[in-house]
Amino acid sequence: MSKYVIRQVLILIPVLLGISLVLFTILAMAPGDPFEELATNPNVPPEVRANLRAKFGLDDPIAVRYLRWFVSMMKGDWGFSFVSRVDVDTLILQRLPTSLFILGSALVLGVIIALPIGTMSALRPYSLFDQIATTFAFIGFSLPTFFTGLVFILVFSIWLDWLPFIYRADISATGWRWYWEQLRQSIMPIAVLGLFQGATLTRFMRSAVLDVIRLDYVNTARAKGLSEKTTVVKHVVRNALIPVVTLLALQVPGIFGGAIITEQIFRVPGIGSLLINSILANDTPVVMAVTFVYSALVVLSNLVADILYGWLDPRISYR
Amino acid sequence: MDDHGIRELLGEVRRGRLTRRAFVQTMIGLGLTAPMAAQMLASAGVAQAQTRAPAFTPTRRGGGGALRVLWWQAPTLLNPHFGTGTKDLDASRIFYEPLAAYDPDGNLAPILAERIPTVENGDLSKDGTSVVWQIKKGVAWHDGKPLTADDIVFNWEYAADPATATVNIASYRDITRVEKLNEHAVKVVYKDATPFWFDAFCGNRPIIPKHLFAAYKGGQSREAPTNLKPVGTGPYRFVDFKPGDIVRAELNPAYHQPNRPFFDTLEMKGGGDAVSAARAVLQTGEYDYAWNMQVEDDILRRLEQGGKGRVDVWAGGGVEHVQCNFTDPSKEVDGERSSLKTTHPVLADVAVRQALNLLVDRASVHEQIYGRQGQATANFLNAPSRYRSGNTRWEFNVDRANQVLDAAGWKRGADGIRAKDGKRLRFVFQTSINAPRQKTQAIIKQACAKAGIDIEVKSVVASVYFSSDAANPDTYSHFYTDLQMYTTNLNAPDPQSIMRQFVSWDIASKETKWAGRNITRWRSEEYDRLWKGAEQEMDPVKRAAMFIRMNDLLIQHVVVVPVLWRNGVGAAANRLRGIAQSGWDSTLWNLANWHKA
Numbered sequence: 034m035s036k037y038v039i040r041q042v043l044i045l046i047p048v049l050l051g052i053s054l055v056l057f058t059i060l061a062m063a064p065g066d067p068f069e070e071l072a073t074n075p076n077v078p079p080e081v082r083a084n085l086r087a088k089f090g091l092d093d094p095i096a097v098r099y100l101r102w103f104v105s106m107m108k109g110d111w112g113f114s115f116v117s118r119v120d121v122d123t124l125i126l127q128r129l130p131t132s133l134f135i136l137g138s139a140l141v142l143g144v145i146i147a148l149p150i151g152t153m154s155a156l157r158p159y160s161l162f163d164q165i166a167t168t169f170a171f172i173g174f175s176l177p178t179f180f181t182g183l184v185f186i187l188v189f190s191i192w193l194d195w196l197p198f199i200y201r202a203d204i205s206a207t208g209w210r211w212y213w214e215q216l217r218q219s220i221m222p223i224a225v226l227g228l229f230q231g232a233t234l235t236r237f238m239r240s241a242v243l244d245v246i247r248l249d250y251v252n253t254a255r256a257k258g259l260s261e262k263t264t265v266v267k268h269v270v271r272n273a274l275i276p277v278v279t280l281l282a283l284q285v286p287g288i289f290g291g292a293i294i295t296e297q298i299f300r301v302p303g304i305g306s307l308l309i310n311s312i313l314a315n316d317t318p319v320v321m322a323v324t325f326v327y328s329a330l331v332v333l334s335n336l337v338a339d340i341l342y343g344w345l346d347p348r349i350s351y352r
Numbered sequence: 353m354d355d356h357g358i359r360e361l362l363g364e365v366r367r368g369r370l371t372r373r374a375f376v377q378t379m380i381g382l383g384l385t386a387p388m389a390a391q392m393l394a395s396a397g398v399a400q401a402q403t404r405a406p407a408f409t410p411t412r413r414g415g416g417g418a419l420r421v422l423w424w425q426a427p428t429l430l431n432p433h434f435g436t437g438t439k440d441l442d443a444s445r446i447f448y449e450p451l452a453a454y455d456p457d458g459n460l461a462p463i464l465a466e467r468i469p470t471v472e473n474g475d476l477s478k479d480g481t482s483v484v485w486q487i488k489k490g491v492a493w494h495d496g497k498p499l500t501a502d503d504i505v506f507n508w509e510y511a512a513d514p515a516t517a518t519v520n521i522a523s524y525r526d527i528t529r530v531e532k533l534n535e536h537a538v539k540v541v542y543k544d545a546t547p548f549w550f551d552a553f554c555g556n557r558p559i560i561p562k563h564l565f566a567a568y569k570g571g572q573s574r575e576a577p578t579n580l581k582p583v584g585t586g587p588y589r590f591v592d593f594k595p596g597d598i599v600r601a602e603l604n605p606a607y608h609q610p611n612r613p614f615f616d617t618l619e620m621k622g623g624g625d626a627v628s629a630a631r632a633v634l635q636t637g638e639y640d641y642a643w644n645m646q647v648e649d650d651i652l653r654r655l656e657q658g659g660k661g662r663v664d665v666w667a668g669g670g671v672e673h674v675q676c677n678f679t680d681p682s683k684e685v686d687g688e689r690s691s692l693k694t695t696h697p698v699l700a701d702v703a704v705r706q707a708l709n710l711l712v713d714r715a716s717v718h719e720q721i722y723g724r725q726g727q728a729t730a731n732f733l734n735a736p737s738r739y740r741s742g743n744t745r746w747e748f749n750v751d752r753a754n755q756v757l758d759a760a761g762w763k764r765g766a767d768g769i770r771a772k773d774g775k776r777l778r779f780v781f782q783t784s785i786n787a788p789r790q791k792t793q794a795i796i797k798q799a800c801a802k803a804g805i806d807i808e809v810k811s812v813v814a815s816v817y818f819s820s821d822a823a824n825p826d827t828y829s830h831f832y833t834d835l836q837m838y839t840t841n842l843n844a845p846d847p848q849s850i851m852r853q854f855v856s857w858d859i860a861s862k863e864t865k866w867a868g869r870n871i872t873r874w875r876s877e878e879y880d881r882l883w884k885g886a887e888q889e890m891d892p893v894k895r896a897a898m899f900i901r902m903n904d905l906l907i908q909h910v911v912v913v914p915v916l917w918r919n920g921v922g923a924a925a926n927r928l929r930g931i932a933q934s935g936w937d938s939t940l941w942n943l944a945n946w947h948k949a
Contacts, residue, residue, distance in 0.1 A: 064819040064827075068436055071519060078522050079867035082820065088517045116436070117428035117595040118574045127594055186628075190636055197638050198628070199422070199621060202597060300624045302597035310426065310596050310623065315815075 132303030143230030151238025173232025426622020447584035649723025669842025703760030
């Protein structure tokens with residue numbers, strides 16, 4: 034097992050290296066630079082922009098720039114944003130808590146929805162409950178989050194005027210009021226992401242339970258005279274969770290990806306919106322760092338999923 | 353009107369027969385900017401009008417609660433010397449102040465200066481090579497240290513140092529020296545006569561404190577902690593800043609103007625898009641002010657029905673215009689198209705350009721597309737007023753365009769497209785991707801078809817179109833098409849830099865990596881002479897006449913076809929007062945006076 038983990042971690046290195054090389058080249062070849070606004074401003078002579086480009090090393094050949102980035106990255110220096118002239122790690126750390134809060138809550142919400150509904154559907158397949166749950170699940174994961182986000186804003190902010198649609202990372206209230214405000218502004222982004230996750234997970238949960246419920250040991254449990262509740266909770270759900278937990282780990286990067294757009298819609302200052310703004314501003318160091326974090330996340334979640342699977346199901350062994 | 357006529361008018365103002373305002377409006381009619389007209393009056397010995405300060409009613413400092421403003425592009429840094437976009441400059445203006453700001457009429461309004469320099473009070477030298485700024489006494493930085501002449505001197509040293517890599521170096525590098533006369537006065541000495549002496553230290557070039565930045569001049573400029581935690585003199589002081597997201601500030605209890613500011617806290621949230629920002633102010637009332645409402649007027653009107661806010665419109669200096677290419681975009685010479693060694697086979701004929709000018713239906717573009725976002729115009733150089741130019745006028749007239757083309761020998765072919773000597777009137781017309789621009793293209797294309805001109809429209813993604821990528825043929829500065837359209841903004845109250853885009857030594861070409869300003873590649877000795885003259889001319893009357901002439905040359909020769917003079921548009925909560933937006937300065941130039949009724 035530990036050999037397997039070590040091998041996987043070692044494979045990580047060339048993978049991340051390849052990803053960074055491709056990303057850097059694409060970004061470097063894309064048109065524009067962070068000083069675009071200076072170009073259309075007649076009061077700023079072109080030399081000013083040329084000087085800034087030279088100072089930030091944007092005129093060097095791509096290979097040189099990549100090497101420079103790579104060497105400092107190896108030393109733990111993520112560089113600084115061309116736009117805000119702030120260190121990139123500071124920027125990311127500033128935004129990470131907000132992202133983790135929203136994404137974590139959304140994931141929890143998704144699980145809370147998916148577990149009971151998926152199990153219930155599978156216990157009584159093709160019942161009225163199952164039909165309704167399946168319909169909603171299909172709607173849920175067919176609608177993209179940017180669409181549900183806009184619908185939520187329209188209904189809850191504009192028609193009903195219940196919830197604010199602009200998220201503020203630091204609310205200037207204290208005590209209970211802070212929690213109330215935080216809850217009000219978080220409901221919509223969390224619900225949009227959580228419902229989407231929940232819909233997908235419900236389908237997984239349903240099929241996992243359906244697989245397990247037909248197995249012999251479930252019949253044995255029932256034959257032993259165990260109550261239905263004990264049978265379902267201890268024998269069915271527990272075993273059905275094995276593939277679902279792995280899937281959950283595999284889905285984490287997907288959630289981060291989906292959050293990029295949701296963060297933009299609700300103006301949540303997370304790393305997703307940081308990524309979008311940096312792309313729009315051609316802020317290469319920040320784009321590199323954020324995408325690097327994302328790709329590391331994808332690779333790591335795959336590893337975690339593998340390990341979890343082996344740990345939950347002793348029949349699987351890695352060599 | 354020549355400079356004699358203007359002098360007579362000035363005399364009448366001095367004798368009280370003509371009001372200041374009427375004079376300024378007349379000058380605007382001639383295609384001058386209001387700030388220039390105001391400067392003309394100042395140097396002719398007519399006192400500056402009192403800045404038309406909007407009524408400020410609160411009788412004590414604070415008590416106004418929270419002010420929440422929304423910028424849909426988030427500020428990313430808070431050092432005004434590094435601000436690449438208006439968002440950064442605006443956010444910096446919460447904390448930092450200039451010596452003088454530009455008010456809506458284009459007058460200088462003293463902020464940190466005790467008074468505005470003029471020739472009469474002796475602060476401005478007659479030859480325009482030096483200016484003395486008297487600094488207001490008793491102004492303190494947010495950390496309690498006093499503002500002194502040393503700070504002003506330092507700002508020049510800091511910004512003019514190429515190693516600091518400021519974006520406003522152009523405003524400071526032509527200064528020979530800044531002398532400290534005493535604790536509260538500095539003398540700024542220029543290399544040459546400088547008619548636009550109110551550039552450095554004014555408007556969006558506010559003053560930063562020496563005691564916090566002195567150690568970070570030059571190469572280490574990026575490391576100054578104060579870049580992110582500003583300490584200024586402004587009405588609100590720093591609380592918190594998250595780049596790309598939010599700026600928070602609180603009332604400055606020691607602000608140098610009495611009873612100001614009104615609000616206890618200020619929050620500037622950034623990010624998102626313009627439509628939802630408009631919605632947050634006009635429809636749901638979550639925010640008090642939203643900046644730069646680049647939203648179609650129809651949508652704004654619908655949102656306004658929410659009743660929580662109003663759309664705030666003011667005149668700016670931007671002009672949406674169509675440019676004619678004077679070189680041949682289809683012929684490649686020495687590795688570049690639109691080379692100076694060629695001339696455009698068709699557009700070189702002035703009759704064709706005149707016909708184009710008659711075929712741009714400015715009224716439809718204004719009414720059907722931009723609404724309150726702009727005004728139809730015949731001038732390239734516009735000013736903050738609703739009055740039209742006297743020298744130039746525009747007309748939409750398909751019949752006359754047809755006559756002009758007929759007279760010049762352009763005959764319709766079998767397919768209805770005109771041709772002469774085997775050259776057909778067929779143009780590629782490019783602009784950036786932006787719904788109003790595509791609609792404008794369609795309107796022009798339709799009218800041209802009626803006059804036998806075939807237009808092929810092309811639209812380029814804005815990030816490519818406005819990029820400086822020398823390898824990309826689709827940028828606006830390459831101009832590899834026959835016609836193109838975009839907006840040039842006059843961000844400063846002086847037209848010298850905007851008019852630079854037609855001088856013959858600054859042509860965008862392969863040699864300069866297309867960094868030159870002159871994109872039409874039009875060349876005129878008279879224009880060059882006028883521009884050079886205006887750069888040094890200290891007599892505002894003569895200088896004004898020069899700019900009028902430059903504008904008229906552009907229009908007469910149809911180098912460009914001005915379409916729309918753009919307005920600034922914001923969204924404000926109904927109760928918000930004292931905004932007084934100026935087309936020349938930051939959206940927050942008057943922040944100290946913002947209050948709620």
